[in-house]
Amino acid sequence: MTVRINSSFPGGNIAVRSIDGKRIELSPDLRDTTTNWFYWYFEAEFGSPGEYEFHFDMPAIGTRGPAVSLDGGKTWHWGGGKVEEIEAFRYRHDGKAENVRFCTGIPYLQENWQRLHLPVTELCRSRQGRSVELFTHGSGPRKYLFSARHHCCEMAANYVLEGLIDTALNDPRQDFTLFCVPFVDKDGVENGDQGKNRAPHDHARDYGPASIYPEVRAIMELVMREQPEVILDLHCPWLRGGGTNETIYIVGVEPRDGQKRIDRFSAILEPESKTGNGIHYFQRDNIPFGSLWNTSANYTQGKTLGKWACGLPWRPLGASLEIPYANACDQSLTPELWRTFGRALWRAAHQYTAR
Ligand SMILES: [Zn+2]
Numbered sequence: 001m002t003v004r005i006n007s008s009f010p011g012g013n014i015a016v017r018s019i020d021g022k023r024i025e026l027s028p029d030l031r032d033t034t035t036n037w038f039y040w041y042f043e044a045e046f047g048s049p050g051e052y053e054f055h056f057d058m059p060a061i062g063t064r065g066p067a068v069s070l071d072g073g074k075t076w077h078w079g080g081g082k083v084e085e086i087e088a089f090r091y092r093h094d095g096k097a098e099n100v101r102f103c104t105g106i107p108y109l110q111e112n113w114q115r116l117h118l119p120v121t122e123l124c125r126s127r128q129g130r131s132v133e134l135f136t137h138g139s140g141p142r143k144y145l146f147s148a149r150h151h152c153c154e155m156a157a158n159y160v161l162e163g164l165i166d167t168a169l170n171d172p173r174q175d176f177t178l179f180c181v182p183f184v185d186k187d188g189v190e191n192g193d194q195g196k197n198r199a200p201h202d203h204a205r206d207y208g209p210a211s212i213y214p215e216v217r218a219i220m221e222l223v224m225r226e227q228p229e230v231i232l233d234l235h236c237p238w239l240r241g242g243g244t245n246e247t248i249y250i251v252g253v254e255p256r257d258g259q260k261r262i263d264r265f266s267a268i269l270e271p272e273s274k275t276g277n278g279i280h281y282f283q284r285d286n287i288p289f290g291s292l293w294n295t296s297a298n299y300t301q302g303k304t305l306g307k308w309a310c311g312l313p314w315r316p317l318g319a320s321l322e323i324p325y326a327n328a329c330d331q332s333l334t335p336e337l338w339r340t341f342g343r344a345l346w347r348a349a350h351q352y353t354a355r
Pocket of ligand 1 (some may be wrong): 151
C-alpha cells in the first residue's frame with residue numbers, strides 16, 4: 001500500500017477514482033449538487049516516503065494549492081505545490097506525519113465553533129436532526145443579523161464571523177443585539193457537502209413563501225420578529241480566476257434604495273478595512289445588480305437572504321458579502337486575516353446604524 005485515502009470525519013468529502021503507485025486520481029464528491037463544484041476534504045495515510053501527485057478531473061484547486069494539516073485538522077497551512085497547467089497538486093511525504101489532511105480551503109466545522117465556548121440557543125433542528133445554533137448577544141435596540149454557510153462549503157466566512165463576534169463582545173457601546181447563525185446548512189457542513197446548487201435549490205435560493213428548509217424558515221421568522229437594521233449574509237465566491245473571485249465584495253441588489261444602503265455601508269467599510277493589517281476591501285469591487293452573474297437569471301429558483309431582506313418594510317441593509325477562499329489579490333489569506341476583516345466588519349456595521 002502506498003497511500004490510503006479516508007474522508008470519514010466531519011466535513012469529509014472525496015471520490016477516489018484510482019490509485020496507481022504515488023499517483024492518485026480524485027474527484028470532489030458532488031452528491032446532490034447539480035453542477036460541478038470544487039469542495040473536497042480528505043486524509044491521506046502515507047505508506048512510504050516520496051512525492052505524491054493528486055489529480056482532479058475538474059477545477060478543484062485554488063490559487064494557493066491545497067490547505068494542509070499535519071495535526072488532524074486543528075491547524076492548517078497552504079501547501080503550494082500546484083502542478084502547473086493541470087488540475088493537480090504534489091505533496092512530498094517526508095515521513096514526519098503519516099496522516100495528512102488536505103482540503104480545498106481551510107475547514108471550519110462545528111468543533112471550531114465549540115472552541116469559542118459561546119452560549120447558543122437552538123434556531124431550529126435541521127432536516128437530519130442536528131441542532132442549528134443561534135448566537136445572541138445583548139438586548140439593545142440596534143439589531144444585527146450575520147449568517148454564514150447558506151452554502152455549506154464556504155468556510156472562510158466563519159473565520160470572519162469569529163473576528164466580528166469577538167469585537168462585538170468587547171465593544172464598549174453595548175447598545176445592541178447581535179444575532180449570528182454560524183452554520184445555516186448545518187447538515188451540509190458536517191456531512192461535507194458542496195451545498196452550492198443543491199437540488200432542487202440550495203439554501204441561498206430559498207427565501208420567500210416557497211421555502212423548503214427549516215433553517216431558512218426559522219431565519220425568516222427571526223428577522224420578521226426582531227427587525228434587524230443590518231442583515232449581512234457571508235459567502236465565498238468561486239474558487240479562483242482573478243477579478244472578483246479574489247477580492248472581498250458585496251453583491252448588489254435590485255431596489256434602488258436597497259443599493260443606496262449598500263453604497264453607504266460600503267463607504268464606511270472600505271476605510272475600516274484599511275486600519276490595521278487586515279484584508280483591504282474596496283467599494284469598487286462590489287458587483288452591482290445587472291452585471292456579471294448578478295442578474296435575474298441567477299435568482300430564478302428563489303432569493304438569497306440579502307435580496308429578500310433588503311425589500312422588507314423597515315428597509316434594512318440586506319446583502320451578501322463575499323470572502324475569497326485563499327487570497328485577496330496578492331495577499332494569501334489566513335484565519336487571523338479573515339478575523340481581522342471581521343473586526344472591521346463589526347465596526348462598520350455599528351457605525352452604519354449610528355444616528
Ligand atoms: Zn455562497
